[in-house]
Amino acid sequence: MTGNDEKHEGVRRTMDKAGDVVGGMVGRMTASTAGSTRADEFVKSAAIGDLYEIAAARLALRRSRTDEVRAAATKMIADHTTSTHHLRSALRMNSTRGLPAPPLEMDERRKTMIDHLKAAPDDKFDKTYVDQQVLAHKETVDLMTGFREHGDSPQLRSLAAGTAPVVQRHLAHMERLRARLA
Amino acid sequence: MSPEDTHLQDRTFRMAFNPLAEKGIPIERQFRNWSELTGHTYNTNDVHPYTRCRVILMNGIEVEAIVNSHNAARRIADTGIKQMLALVRKAEQQQQKAVNWLIPGSESTIANTIGYEQVAVDLTSWIARHEPDPYLNQVYEFGVLEDYDHLYRYANLMDLMGERRKAEEITGDLTEILPGRPTIFHHRHPHDELRRPMTVEASNFQSILNALTVVSAEQQTMNYYMNVGNRPEDPMARALYCEIAMVEEQHVSHYESILDPTTPELLNLALHEYNECWLYWSCMQTEPDPRIRQVWELHLAMEIEHLRLACEMMKEVDRIDPEEIFPRDGVSEPMTFEPNKRYVRDVLARTLDLTAYDSEFVPVGDLPDDHRFFGYQNTVNAGGVPSEEVIRRHREETGGEYRVATEGEHPNASLRESGTCEETPYAKVEQEHLENA
Numbered sequence: 001m002t003g004n005d006e007k008h009e010g011v012r013r014t015m016d017k018a019g020d021v022v023g024g025m026v027g028r029m030t031a032s033t034a035g036s037t038r039a040d041e042f043v044k045s046a047a048i049g050d051l052y053e054i055a056a057a058r059l060a061l062r063r064s065r066t067d068e069v070r071a072a073a074t075k076m077i078a079d080h081t082t083s084t085h086h087l088r089s090a091l092r093m094n095s096t097r098g099l100p101a102p103p104l105e106m107d108e109r110r111k112t113m114i115d116h117l118k119a120a121p122d123d124k125f126d127k128t129y130v131d132q133q134v135l136a137h138k139e140t141v142d143l144m145t146g147f148r149e150h151g152d153s154p155q156l157r158s159l160a161a162g163t164a165p166v167v168q169r170h171l172a173h174m175e176r177l178r179a180r181l182a
Numbered sequence: 183m184s185p186e187d188t189h190l191q192d193r194t195f196r197m198a199f200n201p202l203a204e205k206g207i208p209i210e211r212q213f214r215n216w217s218e219l220t221g222h223t224y225n226t227n228d229v230h231p232y233t234r235c236r237v238i239l240m241n242g243i244e245v246e247a248i249v250n251s252h253n254a255a256r257r258i259a260d261t262g263i264k265q266m267l268a269l270v271r272k273a274e275q276q277q278q279k280a281v282n283w284l285i286p287g288s289e290s291t292i293a294n295t296i297g298y299e300q301v302a303v304d305l306t307s308w309i310a311r312h313e314p315d316p317y318l319n320q321v322y323e324f325g326v327l328e329d330y331d332h333l334y335r336y337a338n339l340m341d342l343m344g345e346r347r348k349a350e351e352i353t354g355d356l357t358e359i360l361p362g363r364p365t366i367f368h369h370r371h372p373h374d375e376l377r378r379p380m381t382v383e384a385s386n387f388q389s390i391l392n393a394l395t396v397v398s399a400e401q402q403t404m405n406y407y408m409n410v411g412n413r414p415e416d417p418m419a420r421a422l423y424c425e426i427a428m429v430e431e432q433h434v435s436h437y438e439s440i441l442d443p444t445t446p447e448l449l450n451l452a453l454h455e456y457n458e459c460w461l462y463w464s465c466m467q468t469e470p471d472p473r474i475r476q477v478w479e480l481h482l483a484m485e486i487e488h489l490r491l492a493c494e495m496m497k498e499v500d501r502i503d504p505e506e507i508f509p510r511d512g513v514s515e516p517m518t519f520e521p522n523k524r525y526v527r528d529v530l531a532r533t534l535d536l537t538a539y540d541s542e543f544v545p546v547g548d549l550p551d552d553h554r555f556f557g558y559q560n561t562v563n564a565g566g567v568p569s570e571e572v573i574r575r576h577r578e579e580t581g582g583e584y585r586v587a588t589e590g591e592h593p594n595a596s597l598r599e600s601g602t603c604e605e606t607p608y609a610k611v612e613q614e615h616l617e618n619a
Contacts, residue, residue, distance in 0.1 A: 082373070085540035089378035092317040095385065154384040161444065162379075 013124065016116040017131065023109045024135030031139050036146025039099055039153040042160070046087055047102030049140050052110040053080040056136075059117050060129050068177060069126045072133075079170065083163050095155045130178045137171035200512025201459035202493070202504060206486030212273040219279045222473060223286035226293065231354040232519035233474055235301045236465045237284045238294075240481075242402030243395070243461055244278035247271075250454055254447050263448070266495055270455075270488045277481050284474065291410050292340045292419075296352040298403050299336060302329030303357055307522035309396055310529075312515065314386045321377055321440055322396065323529045324536060324543050325433055330526055331362030332426050334585070334601060335569045338576045339422055341584045343414070350586045356521045359586040361601040363534055365569035367546070367608040368429045369562045371554040374538040375435035382442045382449070387509050390442075394457040395517065397437045404430035418575065421568035428562075436538075448496035449507065455489035456508060464516035523589050531593040535607035546611045556615050573601045 034041040053076050060073035090096055106114070113132055120128035144164035151157045224233060251271040255264055285294060303326060310322035337349035337359045349359055380389055407430055411423025445453070462482035469475040493504040537546045537555060549555055576583055583601050592598040596605040603609045 082540045085542045086378055089317055089541040092320075093378070093380070094315045095381070154381040158379060158381050158442070158444070 009121070013120070013128075016119065017128070020113055020116060020132055020135060023113065024139060027109065027136075027139040028142050031143035032146055036143065037150045037152055039096070039151065039156050042143065042147045042151060042153075042156055043087065043091070043099055043102050045143050046083070046140075046159075046163075048107050048110055049136065049143065050080040050084045050087070051103075051106045052113065052136060053077075054084075055106070055114050056117055056129065056132060059114070060125075063122065063125045064129065065122075066126050066181075068180070069129060072173065072177060073129075076133075076170070079166055083166070086159055086162070090155050090159050093155055096153060099153075126181055127178075130174055130181060133174040134171065134178055137167055137174055140167045141171055198512050198514040199460070199463045200509075201456060201463070201486050201489055202508060203512070204486050206488070206490060207480075207483045209269055209273060209487055209491065212276070212484050212487070214276055214280070219276055220283045222284060222477075224284055224471070224474065226286050226289040230470055231297070231300060231352065231356055232304075233469065233471050234285075234297045234352070235304065235519045236469060236478075237281060237474070238297050238301045238402075239305060239395075239399055240461065240465060240478075241278060241282040241285075242399045243458055244274055244281055245402050245405065246394075246398035247274040247454055247458060248278060249401075250451070254451060258447060260499070263495060263499065266491055267451075270491060273484055273488065277484065280477060281481070284477070290345060291413055292336065292343055292345060293347065293352055295336050295406075296333065296340060296349045298406060299329055299333035300353050300357050301399060301519075302326070302403060303333060303526065304519050304522055305399055305517070306396060307525050308517060308520065309392045311522070311525060312517075313389060313392050315380065315389050317378060318380065318389055318392070318440060320543055321436065322392075323533055324538065325396075325400075325436060326526065327362040327529060327533065328365070328368050328429060328433070329362070330360070330530075331365050331368075331569075332429070333357070334359050334361050335365055335422060335426065335572055337586075338572050338584045338601075339419055342572070342576055342579065343416065343419065349584070353586070355586075355588060358523050358526070358588055359584070360592055361585075361597040362526075362530065363536075364597075364601070364603040364606060364608065365426065365429065366563060366567045366603050367537070367559070367606075368432065369559060370432065370538055371558045372432075372435070374540060374555065375432045375439065376541060377436060377439045378541040379440055379442055382445055382453075382507070385442075388513075390453060391457050391460055391513070393437060393440050394454060395461065397434065397441065400430060400433040400437055404434050418568060418571060422572055425568045439541075446496075446500055446502070448492065448500050449502055452489065452492040452496050452504065452507070455485060455492045458485040459489055460513050461517060463513075464518065467516040468518050527589060527593045534594050534596075537608075546608050549611070551615060551618060556612065559612065570602050 030041075031045060036042075057073035057076040057080075061070055061077075064070050064073065087102060091099060091102065113136075117125075117128055117132060141164065144160045144167055148157055148160040148164050151160060224237070248271055251267050251274065255267050255271075258264060258267070306322050306326040306329060310319055310326060313319040313322055333349075333353075340347075340349050353359065380393070382390060404427065407423050407427035411427050412420060414420050414423070459482060462478050462485055465478040466475055466482060469478055496502050497504065533543075535545050535547070536543045537549065538544075539549065539553070546555075573583055585601075596607065
C-alpha cells in the first residue's frame, strides 16, 4: 500500500468509526423512545440487535487472533442465540398474539456496521469489533431496561427483565476488554 | 374430626367451585393424632389405578407446599408471616403424612414407580389438553413423551425383577406401555431445560394452576427416585433409576421455568393454596373409593382455611386484593385422571424427534453441528446406557420386549419393532454428527 493509500484507508476507517458512533446514538434514541414502550418496536429492535451480535461475533471468531476477543465472541453467540429463542417463544404465547413476527434480517444501520467490521484491517479488527460492541450494547441495555419499566406487554416486559442484566454484564465486559486492548 | 368439619360434601359436588366462597376448618382444629394420620392404607392388589395416581399426586402437592413454605421462611424476616407459615406448614406436613401413608408397605418400590409414571403420563396429558396457551401446551407435550418412555423402561425392569405382578396390573388397561422419546436422548445440556416463563398478570388462570400442579408432581418424582433409586441390589436396576432420576430433575427445571419468577412471596403462597383447593376438589369429584374420598374432602376443608390465611396476609402486607387475582366464579373443571391413549399417540406421531434448544423445541436434525447437546450426550452416554440395556436384557431373557398396546401398532415406525434407539431420527443424527466430527 502506498502512502496515499494508507492515508485514504485511515480516513475511511475514521469515517466508518464516526458512522458507527452516530448510528449508535440514533439507535439509543430509538431504544429509549418507541423501543421502550411499544411492543412491536421492541420486538423489531431486539431481534435486529440479536442478529447483529451473532453476525459480528461470527466474524470475530474468523478474524480475531486474540483469545479474549474470541472468548467474548463465543459468549455473544451463545447469549444472543438464547435471547433470540426466548423472543420466539414469547411471540408464541397468547398474551403476545397479534404482534408482527420478528425481522429475519438486520436493518441498514447494522448491515453497515457489519460492513465496517469486514473492512477493518487485521491489525485493527479487534479494536473495531470491541468499539462496536460497546456501542451496540449501550443501545441494547437502553432498550431492555426501558421496556422492562415502561413496555406495553407484560410478557415482553418479563423477557426484557430477564435479558437486561445479561446485556448489562456484556457491556461491562466489553468496556473492560476495550480498556485492556487500548 | 367431627362431621361438621366435612360440611363441604353437599355443596361441592357441583360443576363450579370457588374456594374463596367456602368456609374451611379453623387452623387450630386441623391437627390430628398419629393413628388418624397413619391408620389407613389402600389394598395394592385391588386399588383403582387412578386412586393410586391421586394419592401419588397429592403427596407431591403437599411436599411442594411444605418445600415452598420452608423456602419462603428462609427469605422472610417478618415474624408474623413466619408464624403463619409455620402454623399452616404443620397442617400441610400432617396432610402429607395422611396421604402418603395411604400407600401400603406391601406395594414394592418398582410397583409404586409404575404408579408414579402413570401419574406423569395421564396428569401431564390432561394438563396439556387443558392448557390454553400454545407455547405452554408445547412444553407439556414435550415432557409427556419422556415420562411415557420412562414408564416403558421401568415396566421392562419390573418384568425382570421377579415381581409377582406385571406393570399392566398396576396401570390397568388405562395407559398403554410403549416406547416414547427414548430416554437415552433425554440427556441434554442444562441450559436446554430453561423455558419462557408466563406472567401472572397476563396468563389465563388455568395456566398457573397447570404449571403449579405439574411442577409439584415432577418434583416429587425427582425426590422419589433420587432417594429410592439406590435401594435395589441389581446393578442394572440401580443404574436405570440413576439415569431416569437425572431426567426427572431436568423435568423440574423445565416445568418450573414456566412459572412467573417475579411473583411476590405471599401471592405465590396464595396461588399454591388455591391450587391445592382445586386439586383436592378435583380428587373429591372423581374418587370412587369412599374412604379415600373422605380424606380428599377433609383436606379440602383444611386447604380452604390455608387459602384464607394466605389471602388475609397477602392483603394486609402486600395490599394485593385476592379478588384481583383469583377468578370471580372459581374453577369449573376438575383435574381428572382418565385415559389419554389417543392423545399421547398423536403427540408421539407429531413430535417424537424434537429436542430442546434454550426455550425452543426443534427437530434434533436442525441442531447446529457444534451444539452442546452432542457433547453432553457423548459424555453421559459413554460406556453404556441403562435405559437401552434394560430392553436388550429383557429381549435376551424373555425373547421380546414388554409392551402393552391396546390401540394398535406403535404410531412411530422407528419404534414399532424395537424400543432400542437405533432406528430413531435421533440415532441417525448422532451418527451423522460423529461421522462429520
